[in-house]
Amino acid sequence: MALTTAPDPTRRGPGSVRPRANRRGPGRSRHGDGLAGYVFLSPWLIGLMAVTAIPMLLSLYLSFTNYDILTPWSEVEWVGLANYERMFTADPSWWHSVRVTLTFALVAVPLKLAAALGVALLLNRAWRGVGVFRGLFYLPSLLGGSVALAIVWVNMFNRDGAVNSFLALFGVTGKPWVNDPDWALETLMVLAIWQFGAPMVIFLAGLKQVPTELYEAAAVDGAGRWRQFVNVTLPMLSPVIFFNLVLETINGFQGFTAAFVLSNGTGGPVDSTLMYTLNLYITGFTDLEMGYASAMAWVFLVAVAVITVIFFSTGRFWVHYSDGEDR
């Protein structure tokens, strides 16, 4: 990435060749720059290798073994595809965690995006104090996947938590939300949806990019607000919607912290919050089946990649890039 931003005297481009780069003269060879690039990259590159690439490759290897954390590597046994076979054919709790995660993502992601877009539309006006509101709506997502927030959530959605006290004002008897297997996952969804600040800010930026002429033209043609929204805003915003959709879906699949805190690391009550990543964690670190957990991680990686590819391939049909004509 950083490499491409380095001034490269051999490449022609409008304004990209700065006089200073020229002054160095032709003696500066192309690969000299390349090497410098790598030197500058090295902190990132070493980080990538040590923290991401090598562990990933090792986990791929481990996924074909019976590694259990405690046994030294020299005694680890190669088990071929047994871990993968077990996952698909003999592990009901794996299928259960897949169902829980899909349910979570399918409900929480669209609602979160809808909330983000809705609030962004409201805040995309020149009201007095609109900045304050933007800040306030963004605040929850600053708290992100924090443990503190999840603890607050658990206490709010307890049998005698704030939510039920509020409901009691209207004579409604609440549920023990987080401790009820029928509602625990829904409570997590609400938490995820509430944190719509990040996509909201991106939507806001996208809305500001829509040329006002288009609205004016639409208004002249007699389009009402709804028509303007459907025929101008949505198409113009589609790249941003696409971006948010991909990002939030991946996020949704990776939900871990809140489920971990809410269930004390068990995925309970009765596995109702056993998200995929939580199941993976329990398998690896509590049950000590790290080889199997590695296989689960790789299936997860492939699944997320496939879903992303599907998004990208369907994107052609509904994502409009306004600068597409002059390409």
Next chain:
Amino acid sequence: MHPATPPTASAPAGRTYRTPLPRRRLLRGLLAVAVAAPLIAGAAACGGDDPATDPNAPVKLSVFWWGGEARAKLTEEALALYTKKHPNVTFEKTWQANQGYFDKLATLTAGGNPPDLFQIDDNFLAEYAARNTTLDLTPYQSSGKLDTSKFPKSLWQYGVVDGKLAGLAAGENTQGLVYNKSLLAKHGLPEPTTGMSWEEHIAWAERVARTAKVPGTQDPSADYKAFWVWLRQQGKDMYSGSELGFTAEDVTRWFELWKGARDRGATPTPDVIHEGNVTDISKQLVVTGKAATSWVWVNQMPELKKNTKDELGVVAYPGDPSAQWARASMYWSVFRGSKHRDVAVDVINFLMNDPEAVKLLGTDRGLPSNQDLRRVVSDDTTDPAMKQSIAVEAELAQKFGESPQVPIKGHSKVRSELVKAAENAQYGRANPAEAAAQFVAACKSAIA
């Protein structure tokens, strides 16, 4: 950005492979490190005994345990005492709450950097022993370097896995049914007694619920230690060799017993039961006022008392108390690959048998394993909750039955599966027979 002069600006031009090469070399180097590190760790784990080195050479021993601040303070004081007597030995102390402790211990072990000396309990002892992570303490025991002569035999034996002494009991405890004394007195209700049958206990709990409007008892059907005591009273056991010591019918009866109790209103609602199932000791229902009794270990009394103003009492679990046993509340184990294993063993011996150290540690990890010193500590203690737990344990010690075998590999999974199955029955998502069948099937694959 300032166009910095690259440090390699003098590199000869014209060699196009110049940049890829260091990268490949770098990759290879990193890969070598990543592969070698665990190998080296593995090799270290297979190393021989301590060389007969200078006994006064400085030694830094890493120690890892779980527990609260009180335990940390006591343990640090006891270790400081050891350093005072052996100035060449210092300690690198790490401690944390129980939740996440075993994740951390496993990760440290995997990283080839496990503590020399660590605390472990019977949920994981067999897991670690089966993989040869723990040092066999038997040679030290027979040479007298680790003195267990004052220990009850059944207590140190509860640390033997596959014929090896994998851990030494850091204290003794047993199951205890803790009840809210103040609540019962306020409503003129009788206190539970040791030896009550399970039926009597449930009937009593129902009466408490009716009179005091507080559920009489936490539903322990998800609690492996209550299930275990009950099984032993039925002539069964948790494990028998490498198999389960019970059948699906036994579990069904256990679940049905508690379904009956729930139907009679003797227990809290399923969501509150669930709270009790998953929270730690400081939020047990007897402390939060959501039930009149909780199922705990006797040595946890002082910790419970800290979290409530009410007076608490403790008796044995219902049924014949001979089903209970002198359980090692937790163990001290030595990492097999430790470079200072002799010193580590000596520290265990010190913590268990030195009068001053034992006095310092008190009953925080359970009753002292050394029976002579146990007497001294119980005479000296001033904490009423601790006094109470000592009294109950001393009374029960007369009635204890034989220790069961140490839980086998897969036990922690069995525990979490029991919670899952019991809660399925509690929430009414399965009937007792279905939940029992689900549990037994899950257990079989967990210990396979």
